[in-house]
Amino acid sequence: MKAAFIRRTGPPEVIEYGELPDPQPGPRQCLVRVRAADVNPIDVYVRSGAVPAPLSFPWIPGRDLAGEVIAVGAEVRRFKPGDRVWATGQGFAGRPGTFAELAAVDEEWLHPIPEGVEYETIVALSLVGITAHLALFRCARLIAGETVVICGAGGAVGSVALQMARLTGARVVALAGSAEKVAACREWGADLALDYHDPGLPDAIRKFAPEGVQVWIETGRNPDFDRMVGLTTLNGRMVVFAGRDARPPFPVGPFYVKNLTLYGFAMFNYPAAELRPAAEAINRWTAEGRLRIRIAHVLPLAEAARAHRLQEESTLHGRGSWFGKIVLKP
Structure with missing residues (x-):
């Protein structure tokens, strides 16, 4: 071969x-x-x-x-x-x-x-789709009506997470790194799409979610935990799965007084059986034409x-x- x-x-x-x-x-x-x-x-x-x-x-x-x-x-x-x-x-x-x-x-x-789904589409969704599903639902336990911030929503994992969150009935704040990616996030269904370089970002999120956000999905390699903790509400959940060498400052006090939870995960730690529910969801949404990559x-x-x-x-x-x-x- x-x-x-x-x-x-x-x-x-x-x-x-x-x-x-x-x-x-x-x-x-x-x-x-x-x-x-x-x-x-x-x-x-x-x-x-x-x-x-x-x-x-x-x-x-x-x-x-x-x-x-x-x-x-x-x-x-x-x-x-x-x-x-x-x-x-x-x-x-x-x-x-x-x-x-x-x-x-x-x-x-x-x-x-699924019938009608092209090879190129499903292979492009595979790893990033499983990763997004694990972050949103296995770790963060996102449910309908909650507000989720997806930082890096213009990337492959982030864009799929954005769509999955909307399909679940969550309100989505999408943060991306360029005007083109911010526009793409709006096309994918974000309720609020912002450039993560914008110094007015925290105020814009507070205006959109005055009580704070319930879930923060961080795809970037250098998380800003001060910003994440500051914008997350009581009992909120944060998920990180990038940045092997990152050593950012962490606001311990503000974190624990809000009863927050921080999850880290690497997809390769999961056995095949634990990936199957995510794969089934990807197949269903893709076959219905509701999940794009x-x-x-x-x-x-x-x-x-x-x-x-x-x-x-x-x-x-x-x-x-x-x-x-x-x-x-x-």
Whole structure:
């Protein structure tokens, strides 16, 4: 099979494209012909060596895939050849990556693709959709009628979280980093959309939610906890899931006197079974046409190095005039 892979960690140029042996599915695995994969920041961190990970070289990057089952192991029960499927959580804990024409995936990590949903759409939603759902509903326990601030709502996770919160009946304050992204947040349904650089932001949120906000979802790498705590109401919940190296000041006193709760989570800590409710919600909303994802680039798998370069420039350096997901097609 053709695949994009690395023989050592380093810059995007370490990614090669060539032939690797076809994977053979185990008893509980499906062999999937990959029709689309996507690029996530974690791929950049692992490929570069910034996030240490046990890698067996040649190592295939990629967390997400969408494609069709072409063979199944003897103990597989949920899928059969011809089924369209998607998965996230690959390329980790010994599971093979997804930047390849074929992938052998444990049955428990696979989800059906609803009729009418394109491979590119569901793969772009996979990791970011699961992350957004976990943040909103497993951690923050967001319910209808509550007000939620989503900081970084112009990004992939934030934009999906914005839509999911609205679908649940919450009031959404979306904070984004440019005029273009603020406008996109309004299109996605934000009740209030602001540039997070705006010095008048705290006053605008207080006017919108005089009693304070119940939930704060922070996707940025350097959270401003003074601002978050100051704008969150009694018994509010805050969720962070970015910024491995961040060490921001934390207002302990104002935090505890409000009975606030701060959650941190990393998606890779969750077993497959705990991701299934999120996957089912993603499938339902996507099939209904109510959950969208912005795709900025669709590139051939042979250009995986270019895709990593684009993702790295955006994620680590804040450069580039584009925003959205990068999808690769074998």
